[in-house]
Amino acid sequence: MSKKVLLSANEAVAYAAAKAGCTVASAYPGTPSTEILEYIAKFKDTINCEWAVNEKVAMEVAIGGSIAGARSLTAMKHVGLNVALDPLMTYSYVGTNGALVIIICDDPGMHSSQNEQDSRNLVKFARAVLFEPADSQETFDMVQEAFEVSERFLVPVFVRLTTRTSHTSTIVDIGDDYAPRKAERKPYVKDIKHYVQVPMFARPARIKAEERTRALRAYGCETPFNRIEMADTRLGIITAGITYQYVKEVFPEFSVLKLGFSNPLSSELIKQFAAKVEKVLIVEELDPVLEDQIRALGVTIIEHQTELNMMEVNPMRLMALRKEVLGDIEISTPKRADAGLPTRPPVLCSGCSHRGVFYMLAKLGATVAGDIGCYTLGAFPPLNAMDTTICMGACIGNVFGMEKAGLPGRKCAVIGDSTFFHSGLTGILNVLYNGGKVSTIVLDNRITGMTGHQENPGSGKTLSGDDAPVTDIAEVAKGMGFKRVVRVDAYDLKALEQVLTEALDAAEPSVIIAYGPCRLAAKLMNAGTFAVDSAKCKACGGCFKLGCPAIERGEAVADGRRFKAQIDPVQCSGCNLCTQVCKFGAISKI
Amino acid sequence: MKTVNVSLVGVGGQGILLTSDILAKTAALAGLDVKKSEVHGMAQRGGSVISQVRFGDKVYSPIISDGASDLLVSFERLEALRWRHLLAPVSQVLINDMNMTPVTVSSGQQAAVADLSERLSAEYPGALYIDALTVAKNLGNTRAMNMVVAGAISKLMPFELAVWEQAMKERIPANLLDMNIKAFEAGRQLLPAS
Numbered sequence: 194m195s196k197k198v199l200l201s202a203n204e205a206v207a208y209a210a211a212k213a214g215c216t217v218a219s220a221y222p223g224t225p226s227t228e229i230l231e232y233i234a235k236f237k238d239t240i241n242c243e244w245a246v247n248e249k250v251a252m253e254v255a256i257g258g259s260i261a262g263a264r265s266l267t268a269m270k271h272v273g274l275n276v277a278l279d280p281l282m283t284y285s286y287v288g289t290n291g292a293l294v295i296i297i298c299d300d301p302g303m304h305s306s307q308n309e310q311d312s313r314n315l316v317k318f319a320r321a322v323l324f325e326p327a328d329s330q331e332t333f334d335m336v337q338e339a340f341e342v343s344e345r346f347l348v349p350v351f352v353r354l355t356t357r358t359s360h361t362s363t364i365v366d367i368g369d370d371y372a373p374r375k376a377e378r379k380p381y382v383k384d385i386k387h388y389v390q391v392p393m394f395a396r397p398a399r400i401k402a403e404e405r406t407r408a409l410r411a412y413g414c415e416t417p418f419n420r421i422e423m424a425d426t427r428l429g430i431i432t433a434g435i436t437y438q439y440v441k442e443v444f445p446e447f448s449v450l451k452l453g454f455s456n457p458l459s460s461e462l463i464k465q466f467a468a469k470v471e472k473v474l475i476v477e478e479l480d481p482v483l484e485d486q487i488r489a490l491g492v493t494i495i496e497h498q499t500e501l502n503m504m505e506v507n508p509m510r511l512m513a514l515r516k517e518v519l520g521d522i523e524i525s526t527p528k529r530a531d532a533g534l535p536t537r538p539p540v541l542c543s544g545c546s547h548r549g550v551f552y553m554l555a556k557l558g559a560t561v562a563g564d565i566g567c568y569t570l571g572a573f574p575p576l577n578a579m580d581t582t583i584c585m586g587a588c589i590g591n592v593f594g595m596e597k598a599g600l601p602g603r604k605c606a607v608i609g610d611s612t613f614f615h616s617g618l619t620g621i622l623n624v625l626y627n628g629g630k631v632s633t634i635v636l637d638n639r640i641t642g643m644t645g646h647q648e649n650p651g652s653g654k655t656l657s658g659d660d661a662p663v664t665d666i667a668e669v670a671k672g673m674g675f676k677r678v679v680r681v682d683a684y685d686l687k688a689l690e691q692v693l694t695e696a697l698d699a700a701e702p703s704v705i706i707a708y709g710p711c712r713l714a715a716k717l718m719n720a721g722t723f724a725v726d727s728a729k730c731k732a733c734g735g736c737f738k739l740g741c742p743a744i745e746r747g748e749a750v751a752d753g754r755r756f757k758a759q760i761d762p763v764q765c766s767g768c769n770l771c772t773q774v775c776k777f778g779a780i781s782k783i
Numbered sequence: 784m785k786t787v788n789v790s791l792v793g794v795g796g797q798g799i800l801l802t803s804d805i806l807a808k809t810a811a812l813a814g815l816d817v818k819k820s821e822v823h824g825m826a827q828r829g830g831s832v833i834s835q836v837r838f839g840d841k842v843y844s845p846i847i848s849d850g851a852s853d854l855l856v857s858f859e860r861l862e863a864l865r866w867r868h869l870l871a872p873v874s875q876v877l878i879n880d881m882n883m884t885p886v887t888v889s890s891g892q893q894a895a896v897a898d899l900s901e902r903l904s905a906e907y908p909g910a911l912y913i914d915a916l917t918v919a920k921n922l923g924n925t926r927a928m929n930m931v932v933a934g935a936i937s938k939l940m941p942f943e944l945a946v947w948e949q950a951m952k953e954r955i956p957a958n959l960l961d962m963n964i965k966a967f968e969a970g971r972q973l974l975p976a977s
Contacts, residue, residue, distance in 0.1 A: 199811045537885040
């Protein structure tokens with residue numbers, strides 16, 4: 194019997210993992226994958242789940258669970274896999290004991306990411322298995338099958354979602370007998386030839402991995418997740434994942450080979466399908482991963498000029514493709530009305546504890562190596578207080594490299610608390626060890642902010658809501674050997690100016706902890722309201738430099754060249770920064 | 784039935800995602816296939832937000848193509864203009880009569896739209912306007928503004944009131960349910976029966 198529920202694919206992963214008897218789950222937050230572990234935490238009675246400090250550790254914990262015989266899962270965004278790749282590459286050769294399932298969430302179109310890498314390349318690189326669901330129902334079904342395949346073929350299995358599938362809710366039949374399953378752990382047998390990958394054991398493992406790939410290609414020909422939908426044979430479309438939905442919408446009358454199991458590619462199935470249709474068209478999102486492999490099989494595919502290998506695919510782009518390759522549709526251009534509209538980019542919240550630090554760094558004229566988090570927004574006007582953002586934890590090595598290169602002037606790294614725990618620890622140790630003088634400023638708001646307030650080693654709670662030890666960043670730095678370690682109130686501009694000036698000008702390395710809990714997470718958005726006394730305001734524009742969304746342009750003076758300030762009482766969260774910036778005492782609490 | 788496309792747009796923090804959740808759940812409870820798609824992350828508070836709901840006998844793409852929305856619901860006036868291209872030639876527009884100044888304007892980096900009312904009238908001559916914020920204020924909870932909008936949406940959708948209420952019951956925590964249902968009922972009063 195059926196029981197239908199509306200689930201996002203992220204939610205469907207959790208339902209499937211619990212049903213499949215997953216017992217170990219570890220991940221680090223990252224859009225669009227974050228909610229997967231939050232939903233898994235709802236099954237904490239059967240799944241031992243956690244926020245890991247980074248994706249590499251999450252992968253290692255899941256691998257450990259797999260070695261011990263438990264069904265294990267990790268989830269991460271595409272760039273997280275770069276961090277986690279090292280343990281994966283070797284464990285793929287080792288092969289699994291208990292299942293290892295990896296949910297990888299790509300972000301075509303970079304809705305919330307620093308690059309657009311296509312994880313399918315890395316899955317292939319790792320000789321692992323890939324399922325690509327096109328909706329939440331398939332996610333529910335494929336994740337369960339992923340656990341089975343991982344244990345049947347002794348291989349790590351990926352399930353690839355994208356931002357669109359992760360954050361789309363569709364109807365899932367979970368069955369009216371749905372229940373989480375408490376699975377038996379497979380026995381663990383000590384076997385150094387298997388689990389200790391030194392060269393003499395790695396060589397036979399390498400050969401076994403190739404044999405496994407052959408067996409998996411055969412599985413790909415029989416699994417129902419690879420499906421041929423025969424219709425009009427003048428055109429046959431090969432597609433995988435979310436693009437299947439767009440194909441069904443834009444090319445509804447033609448034959449389709451839908452690859453739900455797309456790595457290793459089932460060559461025979463491709464050839465069979467190609468033989469049944471007049472022409473073959475490949476529709477995939479991002480890199481030509483299928484296209485290159487299918488071309489290498491000797492299958493002739495339709496060449497076209499319509500760009501599909503970057504940015505998110507959608508039905509409109511496939512309509513352009515259809516117009517080019519079939520020429521049987523016209524595309525109308527819808528009327529637009531957004532010309533000249535002011536943009537509405539994301540901004541640091543009113544009262545954000547990062548704002549004062551960036552205001553001060555801009556004032557000090559520092560070169561600032563930044564990092565990944567809400568605070569990346571400090572790069573934009575009017576704060577303009579960040580020079581670089583590369584990847585998680587990169588800021589510290591980056592600024593030290595600038596110092597080594599002889600870049601003059603004040604320099605510092607700025608990193609959030611969660612990012613610091615993720616990959617800042619090794620960076621500051623390297624600065625200290627190698628005699629660097631740069632400052633590292635940790636914006637310590639006691640939460641993982643940008644992904645929606647996840648707990649971390651500084652927040653005192655775990656994913657399951659249990660109490661955890663609170664790691665004191667200042668003590669960590671002192672323990673490493675830093676002499677200049679200062680904790681400063683992120684809302685006290687005078688103290689910030691003094692501490693930052695001294696640290697940036699010092700002839701020794703430093704770690705500065707700018708402390709101020711995230712006001713959204715701490716529910717401090719209504720801590721009071723400030724107002725501008727219009728009589729005292731000289732329209733100097735000083736407070737506008739804070740870039741606070743609550744401070745608005747008011748009355749125009751000097752023939753409209755300058756504006757007095759006014760504060761939107763709805764948006765003001767009472768942080769008190771603007772009163773410190775105003776030289777005329779025009780702002781006060783009401 | 785033919786697939787119905789609804790685009791809900793506005794500003795992060797206005798409760799758009801909950802509103803689209805309720806609409807999607809209602810369609811699902813009514814026995815239809817449904818897809819609800821949204822993009823969030825990257826500190827969207829204060830940024831432009833869009834959520835799309837499609838329902839019908841069988842829905843494939845979660846993305847609504849440009850020029851294909853049967854209903855555009857804008858929680859804010861400026862955002863209604865920004866998403867004009869989503870609208871189908873024959874369609875309905877529901878605008879919450881509220882202005883939220885973008886920080887790009889309040890900080891003086893970009894110019895405000897001086898003739899916003901005129902441009903809205905020109906683009907959407909048949910638009911329905913509601914003042915959901917005032918209604919929510921009068922009920923004593925501005926945060927329930929989204930459910931006032933949801934109530935108005937319900938008058939434009941082919942679902943029974945009982946199904947909407949079931950969807951709200953399943954989605955909204957019990958201690959907040961009464962308040963939200965009151966707001967929803969008040970929203971229904973803002974539009975005449977379709």
